[in-house]
Amino acid sequence: MTSTKIAVIGGSGIYEIDGLEDANWTTVETPWGTPSDAILTGTLDGVEMAFLPRHGRGHVHSPTTVPYRANIDALKRLCCRDVISVSACGSFREEMAPGDFVIVDQFIDRTFAREKSFFGTGCVAHVSVAHPTCPRLGDACETAARDAGINVHRGGTYLAMEGPQFSTLAESRMYRESWGADVIGMTNMPEAKLAREAELCYASVAMITDYDSWHPDHGEVDVSQIIATLMGNADKGRDLVARLPKLLGAERAPCPHGCDRALEYAILTQPEARDPALMAKLDAVAGRMLSA
Numbered sequence: 001m002t003s004t005k006i007a008v009i010g011g012s013g014i015y016e017i018d019g020l021e022d023a024n025w026t027t028v029e030t031p032w033g034t035p036s037d038a039i040l041t042g043t044l045d046g047v048e049m050a051f052l053p054r055h056g057r058g059h060v061h062s063p064t065t066v067p068y069r070a071n072i073d074a075l076k077r078l079c080c081r082d083v084i085s086v087s088a089c090g091s092f093r094e095e096m097a098p099g100d101f102v103i104v105d106q107f108i109d110r111t112f113a114r115e116k117s118f119f120g121t122g123c124v125a126h127v128s129v130a131h132p133t134c135p136r137l138g139d140a141c142e143t144a145a146r147d148a149g150i151n152v153h154r155g156g157t158y159l160a161m162e163g164p165q166f167s168t169l170a171e172s173r174m175y176r177e178s179w180g181a182d183v184i185g186m187t188n189m190p191e192a193k194l195a196r197e198a199e200l201c202y203a204s205v206a207m208i209t210d211y212d213s214w215h216p217d218h219g220e221v222d223v224s225q226i227i228a229t230l231m232g233n234a235d236k237g238r239d240l241v242a243r244l245p246k247l248l249g250a251e252r253a254p255c256p257h258g259c260d261r262a263l264e265y266a267i268l269t270q271p272e273a274r275d276p277a278l279m280a281k282l283d284a285v286a287g288r289m290l291s292a
Protein backbone atom coordinates (compact mmCIF):
# COMPACT_ATOMS: atom_id res chain seq x y z
CA MET A 1 0.00 0.00 0.00
CA THR A 2 1.21 3.51 -0.74
CA SER A 3 -0.34 6.80 0.26
CA THR A 4 -1.67 9.12 -2.38
CA LYS A 5 -3.30 12.44 -3.17
CA ILE A 6 -6.69 12.49 -4.88
CA ALA A 7 -6.77 14.89 -7.84
CA VAL A 8 -9.90 16.66 -9.02
CA ILE A 9 -10.03 18.51 -12.34
CA GLY A 10 -12.87 21.02 -12.19
CA GLY A 11 -14.58 21.97 -15.44
CA SER A 12 -16.76 24.93 -16.39
CA GLY A 13 -18.32 26.41 -13.24
CA ILE A 14 -15.97 24.68 -10.77
CA TYR A 15 -12.91 26.82 -10.11
CA GLU A 16 -12.21 25.84 -6.49
CA ILE A 17 -13.32 23.35 -3.85
CA ASP A 18 -14.26 24.14 -0.25
CA GLY A 19 -13.29 22.77 3.11
CA LEU A 20 -9.62 21.91 2.51
CA GLU A 21 -7.39 22.14 5.56
CA ASP A 22 -3.99 23.79 5.01
CA ALA A 23 -5.21 24.95 1.60
CA ASN A 24 -2.52 26.38 -0.62
CA TRP A 25 -2.37 27.29 -4.32
CA THR A 26 0.85 25.63 -5.53
CA THR A 27 2.55 26.59 -8.79
CA VAL A 28 3.89 23.57 -10.67
CA GLU A 29 6.06 23.81 -13.80
CA THR A 30 6.35 20.82 -16.11
CA PRO A 31 8.42 19.84 -19.17
CA TRP A 32 5.14 20.15 -21.12
CA GLY A 33 4.56 23.77 -20.13
CA THR A 34 2.53 25.52 -17.48
CA PRO A 35 -0.71 23.89 -16.26
CA SER A 36 -4.07 25.66 -16.60
CA ASP A 37 -3.53 27.32 -13.21
CA ALA A 38 -1.81 26.80 -9.88
CA ILE A 39 -3.05 23.68 -8.10
CA LEU A 40 -5.00 23.95 -4.85
CA THR A 41 -3.60 21.41 -2.40
CA GLY A 42 -4.83 20.59 1.10
CA THR A 43 -6.35 17.88 3.24
CA LEU A 44 -9.95 16.76 3.48
CA ASP A 45 -11.00 14.10 6.03
CA GLY A 46 -7.33 13.25 6.51
CA VAL A 47 -6.72 12.62 2.80
CA GLU A 48 -4.48 14.83 0.67
CA MET A 49 -6.25 16.46 -2.27
CA ALA A 50 -5.11 18.41 -5.33
CA PHE A 51 -7.61 20.53 -7.26
CA LEU A 52 -6.94 21.98 -10.71
CA PRO A 53 -9.43 24.26 -12.48
CA ARG A 54 -9.26 23.00 -16.08
CA HIS A 55 -9.92 26.36 -17.68
CA GLY A 56 -8.02 28.32 -15.00
CA ARG A 57 -9.58 30.67 -12.46
CA GLY A 58 -11.58 33.26 -14.40
CA HIS A 59 -12.05 30.74 -17.26
CA VAL A 60 -9.02 31.64 -19.35
CA HIS A 61 -8.40 28.53 -21.49
CA SER A 62 -10.69 27.37 -24.30
CA PRO A 63 -11.24 23.61 -24.71
CA THR A 64 -8.61 23.62 -27.48
CA THR A 65 -5.96 25.56 -25.54
CA VAL A 66 -6.24 23.76 -22.19
CA PRO A 67 -2.65 22.51 -21.58
CA TYR A 68 -3.76 18.90 -21.12
CA ARG A 69 -0.25 17.38 -21.03
CA ALA A 70 1.03 19.90 -18.48
CA ASN A 71 -2.07 19.33 -16.33
CA ILE A 72 -1.69 15.55 -16.18
CA ASP A 73 2.09 15.72 -15.74
CA ALA A 74 1.68 18.20 -12.87
CA LEU A 75 -0.83 15.96 -11.06
CA LYS A 76 1.49 12.97 -11.46
CA ARG A 77 4.41 15.09 -10.25
CA LEU A 78 2.37 15.94 -7.11
CA CYS A 79 2.03 12.17 -6.43
CA CYS A 80 -1.66 11.91 -7.29
CA ARG A 81 -2.82 8.46 -8.39
CA ASP A 82 -6.56 9.09 -8.81
CA VAL A 83 -7.89 11.79 -11.14
CA ILE A 84 -11.58 12.68 -11.04
CA SER A 85 -12.83 14.98 -13.78
CA VAL A 86 -16.03 16.95 -13.20
CA SER A 87 -17.38 18.45 -16.44
CA ALA A 88 -20.36 20.31 -17.89
CA CYS A 89 -21.96 18.27 -20.69
CA GLY A 90 -24.90 18.20 -23.07
CA SER A 91 -27.18 15.15 -23.12
CA PHE A 92 -28.35 12.97 -26.01
CA ARG A 93 -30.80 10.99 -23.87
CA GLU A 94 -34.22 12.07 -22.71
CA GLU A 95 -33.68 10.29 -19.37
CA MET A 96 -30.33 12.04 -18.76
CA ALA A 97 -31.91 15.36 -17.95
CA PRO A 98 -30.29 18.72 -17.13
CA GLY A 99 -29.24 18.57 -13.46
CA ASP A 100 -28.50 14.82 -13.64
CA PHE A 101 -24.96 13.45 -13.43
CA VAL A 102 -23.52 10.62 -15.55
CA ILE A 103 -20.52 8.49 -14.56
CA VAL A 104 -18.97 8.28 -18.01
CA ASP A 105 -17.19 5.04 -18.95
CA GLN A 106 -16.52 5.39 -22.70
CA PHE A 107 -15.44 8.12 -25.10
CA ILE A 108 -15.61 8.91 -28.79
CA ASP A 109 -12.75 11.27 -29.61
CA ARG A 110 -13.64 13.81 -32.31
CA THR A 111 -11.01 16.35 -31.23
CA PHE A 112 -8.33 17.18 -33.80
CA ALA A 113 -6.37 20.25 -32.73
CA ARG A 114 -4.66 19.03 -29.55
CA GLU A 115 -1.51 17.22 -28.53
CA LYS A 116 -2.73 13.75 -27.57
CA SER A 117 0.32 11.89 -26.31
CA PHE A 118 3.39 12.31 -24.12
CA PHE A 119 5.21 9.92 -26.44
CA GLY A 120 6.50 10.37 -30.00
CA THR A 121 9.69 10.35 -32.04
CA GLY A 122 12.46 8.94 -29.86
CA CYS A 123 10.15 7.11 -27.46
CA VAL A 124 7.12 5.46 -29.03
CA ALA A 125 4.44 3.93 -26.80
CA HIS A 126 0.98 2.49 -27.45
CA VAL A 127 -1.27 2.11 -24.41
CA SER A 128 -4.72 0.52 -24.43
CA VAL A 129 -7.67 2.83 -23.86
CA ALA A 130 -10.29 0.17 -24.56
CA HIS A 131 -11.54 0.81 -21.02
CA PRO A 132 -10.51 4.42 -20.49
CA THR A 133 -11.99 4.95 -17.03
CA CYS A 134 -11.31 3.23 -13.72
CA PRO A 135 -14.31 1.28 -12.31
CA ARG A 136 -12.94 1.65 -8.75
CA LEU A 137 -13.13 5.44 -9.05
CA GLY A 138 -16.46 5.17 -10.87
CA ASP A 139 -17.87 3.23 -7.90
CA ALA A 140 -16.75 5.95 -5.50
CA CYS A 141 -18.20 8.72 -7.68
CA GLU A 142 -21.52 6.88 -8.01
CA THR A 143 -21.76 6.32 -4.24
CA ALA A 144 -20.79 9.94 -3.52
CA ALA A 145 -23.43 11.18 -5.97
CA ARG A 146 -26.16 8.95 -4.52
CA ASP A 147 -25.23 9.98 -0.96
CA ALA A 148 -25.49 13.62 -2.05
CA GLY A 149 -28.99 13.01 -3.42
CA ILE A 150 -27.93 13.59 -7.02
CA ASN A 151 -29.82 11.83 -9.81
CA VAL A 152 -26.92 9.82 -11.21
CA HIS A 153 -26.62 7.43 -14.17
CA ARG A 154 -23.88 4.80 -14.12
CA GLY A 155 -22.19 4.39 -17.50
CA GLY A 156 -22.37 6.47 -20.62
CA THR A 157 -20.43 7.39 -23.75
CA TYR A 158 -18.99 10.92 -23.92
CA LEU A 159 -18.50 12.43 -27.36
CA ALA A 160 -15.53 14.80 -27.18
CA MET A 161 -15.83 17.51 -29.82
CA GLU A 162 -13.26 20.15 -30.67
CA GLY A 163 -15.48 23.21 -30.15
CA PRO A 164 -15.55 25.98 -29.21
CA GLN A 165 -18.80 26.21 -31.19
CA PHE A 166 -21.57 23.81 -30.22
CA SER A 167 -22.69 21.09 -32.67
CA THR A 168 -24.86 21.60 -35.71
CA LEU A 169 -28.28 19.97 -35.62
CA ALA A 170 -27.08 17.33 -38.13
CA GLU A 171 -24.04 16.50 -35.95
CA SER A 172 -26.17 16.37 -32.81
CA ARG A 173 -28.58 13.90 -34.46
CA MET A 174 -25.74 11.79 -35.87
CA TYR A 175 -23.90 11.52 -32.53
CA ARG A 176 -27.15 10.50 -30.81
CA GLU A 177 -28.85 8.28 -33.37
CA SER A 178 -26.02 6.67 -35.36
CA TRP A 179 -23.04 6.83 -33.02
CA GLY A 180 -24.84 6.00 -29.78
CA ALA A 181 -23.23 8.76 -27.73
CA ASP A 182 -24.96 9.67 -24.46
CA VAL A 183 -23.33 13.00 -23.54
CA ILE A 184 -21.22 15.62 -25.29
CA GLY A 185 -18.45 17.89 -24.09
CA MET A 186 -15.22 19.44 -25.32
CA THR A 187 -12.53 18.51 -22.81
CA ASN A 188 -12.34 14.90 -21.63
CA MET A 189 -10.20 14.01 -24.61
CA PRO A 190 -7.23 13.89 -24.71
CA GLU A 191 -7.29 14.24 -20.91
CA ALA A 192 -8.42 10.62 -20.35
CA LYS A 193 -5.86 9.24 -22.84
CA LEU A 194 -3.06 11.21 -21.21
CA ALA A 195 -4.08 10.03 -17.73
CA ARG A 196 -3.81 6.44 -18.98
CA GLU A 197 -0.36 7.11 -20.48
CA ALA A 198 0.67 8.56 -17.11
CA GLU A 199 -0.67 5.41 -15.38
CA LEU A 200 -3.25 7.39 -13.41
CA CYS A 201 -6.71 6.09 -12.56
CA TYR A 202 -9.28 8.39 -14.23
CA ALA A 203 -13.02 8.86 -13.76
CA SER A 204 -15.30 11.37 -15.40
CA VAL A 205 -18.44 12.83 -13.88
CA ALA A 206 -20.61 14.53 -16.52
CA MET A 207 -22.90 17.20 -15.07
CA ILE A 208 -25.72 17.63 -17.57
CA THR A 209 -26.55 21.22 -18.43
CA ASP A 210 -28.63 20.88 -21.64
CA TYR A 211 -30.02 18.62 -24.38
CA ASP A 212 -27.56 19.89 -26.99
CA SER A 213 -29.60 20.66 -30.15
CA TRP A 214 -31.43 17.46 -31.01
CA HIS A 215 -34.39 17.70 -28.62
CA PRO A 216 -37.58 18.85 -30.37
CA ASP A 217 -38.94 20.46 -27.17
CA HIS A 218 -35.77 22.25 -26.12
CA GLY A 219 -34.49 23.98 -29.24
CA GLU A 220 -30.85 24.79 -29.72
CA VAL A 221 -28.29 24.99 -26.94
CA ASP A 222 -26.84 28.33 -25.93
CA VAL A 223 -24.42 29.35 -23.24
CA SER A 224 -26.85 31.44 -21.17
CA GLN A 225 -29.09 28.37 -20.77
CA ILE A 226 -26.04 26.29 -19.84
CA ILE A 227 -24.86 28.78 -17.23
CA ALA A 228 -28.26 28.85 -15.55
CA THR A 229 -28.08 25.07 -14.98
CA LEU A 230 -24.33 25.09 -14.35
CA MET A 231 -24.59 26.99 -11.07
CA GLY A 232 -26.81 24.36 -9.40
CA ASN A 233 -24.72 21.57 -10.92
CA ALA A 234 -21.49 23.12 -9.60
CA ASP A 235 -22.85 23.11 -6.02
CA LYS A 236 -23.79 19.44 -6.40
CA GLY A 237 -20.42 18.67 -8.00
CA ARG A 238 -18.54 20.22 -5.07
CA ASP A 239 -20.72 18.21 -2.66
CA LEU A 240 -19.86 15.01 -4.57
CA VAL A 241 -16.13 15.84 -4.50
CA ALA A 242 -16.20 16.54 -0.74
CA ARG A 243 -17.47 12.98 -0.15
CA LEU A 244 -14.69 11.27 -2.11
CA PRO A 245 -11.82 11.27 0.44
CA LYS A 246 -13.84 9.28 2.99
CA LEU A 247 -14.86 6.79 0.30
CA LEU A 248 -11.44 6.41 -1.31
CA GLY A 249 -9.12 6.82 1.70
CA ALA A 250 -5.45 7.72 1.57
CA GLU A 251 -3.89 4.31 0.94
CA ARG A 252 -3.75 2.58 -2.44
CA ALA A 253 -3.15 -1.04 -3.32
CA PRO A 254 -2.21 -1.67 -6.98
CA CYS A 255 -5.21 -0.76 -9.16
CA PRO A 256 -7.35 -3.92 -9.62
CA HIS A 257 -8.00 -2.80 -13.20
CA GLY A 258 -4.36 -2.20 -14.09
CA CYS A 259 -4.57 1.57 -14.75
CA ASP A 260 -1.32 2.06 -12.83
CA ARG A 261 0.51 -0.50 -15.01
CA ALA A 262 -0.64 0.75 -18.43
CA LEU A 263 2.89 1.32 -19.72
CA GLU A 264 4.18 -2.12 -18.78
CA TYR A 265 4.31 -3.50 -22.35
CA ALA A 266 3.58 -0.26 -24.20
CA ILE A 267 6.99 1.24 -24.96
CA LEU A 268 8.39 -0.03 -28.28
CA THR A 269 11.51 2.08 -28.71
CA GLN A 270 14.63 0.16 -27.73
CA PRO A 271 16.68 1.75 -24.92
CA GLU A 272 19.65 2.51 -27.23
CA ALA A 273 17.36 4.24 -29.77
CA ARG A 274 15.60 6.51 -27.28
CA ASP A 275 15.93 10.31 -27.51
CA PRO A 276 17.55 11.58 -24.28
CA ALA A 277 15.69 14.91 -24.48
CA LEU A 278 12.29 13.20 -24.65
CA MET A 279 13.33 10.74 -21.96
CA ALA A 280 14.07 13.67 -19.65
CA LYS A 281 10.60 15.13 -20.29
CA LEU A 282 9.02 11.77 -19.41
CA ASP A 283 10.57 11.67 -15.94
CA ALA A 284 7.28 12.04 -14.04
CA VAL A 285 4.89 10.36 -16.46
CA ALA A 286 6.97 7.28 -17.27
CA GLY A 287 9.91 7.39 -14.90
CA ARG A 288 8.90 4.05 -13.42
CA MET A 289 9.39 2.34 -16.78
CA LEU A 290 12.36 4.29 -18.07
CA SER A 291 14.68 4.10 -15.10
CA ALA A 292 14.96 0.28 -15.36
Ligand SMILES: CSC[C@H]1O[C@H](OP(=O)(O)O)[C@H](O)[C@@H]1O
Pocket (backbone or CB within 6 Å): 010, 011, 012, 013, 054, 055, 062, 063, 086, 087, 088, 089, 163, 185, 186, 187, 188, 223, 226
Ligand atom coordinates in the same frame (compact mmCIF):
# COMPACT_ATOMS: atom_id res chain seq x y z
C1 LIG B 1 -19.79 26.16 -20.59
S1 LIG B 1 -20.28 25.45 -22.05
C2 LIG B 1 -19.00 24.59 -22.89
C3 LIG B 1 -17.77 24.20 -22.12
O1 LIG B 1 -18.15 23.57 -20.88
C4 LIG B 1 -17.55 22.30 -20.82
O2 LIG B 1 -16.29 22.45 -20.17
P1 LIG B 1 -15.73 21.38 -19.11
O3 LIG B 1 -15.70 20.06 -19.83
O4 LIG B 1 -14.36 21.84 -18.76
O5 LIG B 1 -16.70 21.41 -17.96
C5 LIG B 1 -17.43 21.90 -22.28
O6 LIG B 1 -16.54 20.81 -22.47
C6 LIG B 1 -16.99 23.17 -22.90
O7 LIG B 1 -15.61 23.39 -22.75
Ligand SMILES: Nc1ncnc2[nH]cnc12
Pocket (backbone or CB within 6 Å): 088, 089, 090, 091, 161, 166, 167, 184, 185, 186, 209, 210, 211, 212, 213, 221, 226
Ligand atom coordinates in the same frame (compact mmCIF):
# COMPACT_ATOMS: atom_id res chain seq x y z
N1 LIG C 1 -24.14 20.73 -25.63
C1 LIG C 1 -22.86 20.79 -25.34
N2 LIG C 1 -21.93 20.52 -26.28
C2 LIG C 1 -20.61 20.56 -25.95
N3 LIG C 1 -20.15 20.90 -24.76
C3 LIG C 1 -21.04 21.18 -23.80
N4 LIG C 1 -20.88 21.54 -22.52
C4 LIG C 1 -22.08 21.71 -21.98
N5 LIG C 1 -23.06 21.48 -22.90
C5 LIG C 1 -22.42 21.15 -24.04
